[in-house]
Amino acid sequence: MSDVAERRNYDLRDEIKAYWSERAATFDLSPGHEIFSEEERAAWHRLFRRHLGDGAGRPAxxxxxxxxxxxxxxxxxxFKVTGLDWAEPMLERARRKAKDRRRSISFRLGDAExxxxxxxxxxxxxxxxxxWTLVDPPAAFREWLRxxxxGGRLLIIDGDFVNPGRLExxxxxxxxxxxxxxxxxxxAPAQPREMLETHRSILSRVHFSQGARSQAVVELLRAAGFADIEVDTDLGEIHRTQAKxxxxxxxxxxxxxxxxxxxxxxPLDAA
Incomplete structure (x- = not known):
């Protein structure tokens, strides 16, 4: 295959996959990614219980x-957990972590969309x-519903990382x-300039390039067929534990x- 053809076939999804593959080596070093205290772990547990209840063996x-x-x-x-990611370096670390912790979590290679x-x-x-990284959120949300x-529940944890407010x-x-x-x-860890530029380039071309505001996400979820939608901005307990x-x-x-x-x-009556 010619270089021109290869460049033509290398699209935004490939760039996103390559970016997160490269980030895998240092991903767990960043507060806000890995859990750095039992206090933070408990705060996340409370958020999940609030919206999802206890696992009781239910598939997630x-x-x-x-x-x-x-x-x-x-x-x-x-919960009986399946983790899906399309970056093999991420999955390698996830599987190793699960083995070290003696967890029976299944990690699979796959596309979230x-x-x-x-x-x-x-x-x-x-x-x-x-x-915030999705190329086609309407199609992704329909896929998640499928x-x-x-009666099942979806929980999205995200934010607008494009439009900082005055205090931020x-x-x-x-x-x-x-x-x-x-x-x-x-x-720490500081990202190389090239990685920061790649991040900015990707962010400028995804669907939510102007920022993933919660109301915009809610509207797309409703259009995809989801119901009983609730936005929870009470994440202060998690943020306080991370801020340490x-x-x-x-x-x-x-x-x-x-x-x-x-x-x-x-919805209970959805196919």
Whole structure:
């Protein structure tokens, strides 16, 4: 195949996959990705219980599962978890982590927008920080509805990472200044400039390039057929536990981001 043909066939989805494959090596080093304290773990458990209840052996699908952080939280609560990710380096780390922790979580290679999972298999579908990267959210939401049982619940944890509010901009600027003058340590792990540029390039071309505001996500979920949709912005407990791993200013900036959990249900009379 010629170089021209290869470039033509390398689309945005391939770029996203390659980006997260490269991020796999340092993914668990970042607060906000891996769990860094039992206090934070308990805060996540309370969020999941609030919206999903206890697992009781119910099948759950963790989409874009990465290194398995959310999968392990669901497993803690008694769900029978399948993690799906299309970045093999992420899956390698997820499988190793599950083996080390003696967890019976199944991790599979797959696309969150086209899962290839059977109809009506899961009581629960969960994802964290996936929606903002979706190329075709309407099709993805219809796919998620398809793999859920009638009465099943979807939980989306995400945010608008494009449009910082006034307070977020203020505290982010203070954080950058304090690092520059040596008052606080640099954020770790720092991404190479090339990776930051790749991230910005991808973000400028996905569906939510103008920011994944919760109401926009809700409207697409409703159009896909979901019902009983609720937006939960009460994530302060989680943010407080994570902030202990950041500088004061970065923690305040994170607190003022538009982050949310959206719970939605598949109607009982849906096919």
């Amino acid at each position: 699908l963790d989409l874009a599962s990465g290194t398995g952080v959310v999968s392990h939280l669901l497993d803690d609560l008694g 086209n899962t290839m999972e059977p109809d009506g298999r899961y009581d629960v579908v969960v994802n964290r920080h996936l929606v 793999v859920m049982k009638p 901009r203020f505290f982010s600027a203070l954080n950058a200044w304090s690092q520059r003058v040596g008052l606080t340590r640099p954020d 791993n950041w500088s004061l200013f970065k923690g305040l900036a994170r607190k003022n981001q538009h982050r949310y959990a959206i719970r939605a249900s598949k």
